[in-house]
Amino acid sequence: MIGKTPGAALGSSRYKITAANASKVLNVLSEFKIKYLFIIGGNDSAANAKELGNLSKLNGYKLQVIHVPKTIDNDLVGTDHSPGYGSTARFISLATMGAGKDAQTMGESAPITIIEVMGRDAGWIAASSSLGKNNYHDPPHIVCVPEHITNYEHFLNQLENAHRKFGYAVAVVAENSRNAYGIIGSKEEALYEDQFGHKYFEGAGFHLSKLAESQLKVRVRYEKPGTIQRSMVS
Incomplete structure (x- = not known):
């Protein structure tokens, strides 16, 4: 079913990760012992991935953050085209x-x-x-x-x-x-x-x-x- 369903099936968010709220995110990840996080999306998702990766290092939490390109705008640097x-x-x-x-x-x-x-x-x-x-x-x-x-x-x-x-x-x-x-x-x-x-x-x-x-x-x-x-x- 998912293979024939628009990407909205995965859910979406407009939550911006900053130094002020990153601790909440890291606490949840730590609670569930999550060490690898895939963030799917476009420019803002890429910015979130970069910010969270940097802040996890500053907080001493070992976390691998991977950004997965997905945007209808097709405007991600370094990509020819992205899903969507x-x-x-x-x-x-x-x-x-x-x-x-x-x-x-x-x-x-x-x-x-x-x-x-x-x-x-x-x-x-x-x-x-x-x-x-x-x-x-x-x-x-x-x-x-x-x-x-x-x-x-x-x-x-x-x-x-x-x-x-x-x-x-x-x-x-x-x-x-x-x-x-x-x-x-x-x-x-x-x-x-x-x-x-x-x-x-x-x-x-x-x-x-x-x-x-x-x-x-x-x-x-x-x-x-x-x-x-x-x-x-x-």
């Missing part, structure tokens, strides 16, 4: 193909679709939206990633050109896509900040969809798959 990314990439590529068919069918009533995907500061998930693209007229017509600055004028021109050529346009935007001033939408108050200090804003895709709608004078659909990107069995 492949299924998400497939899901997003299929969703993009489907959104393209829908926009093409709807015609002028809703000719433009902007899909916002996860990935934090990495554009791998957004880039995967192109996996199903066989011809230049297939979606996505535009992909925005955090690694490259999004120029609003260029973005709008690309959308308009695709709309004129094909009768519809689809853009895929990574959630932390940037303009010349920083993350798109970050000038507004953060919606949420987690224990690791990551701030969450109204997504870049939302802002770009409003911009496109006001400038191009057409209806723009804004799609945000959210957590189903990482929970679907693909």
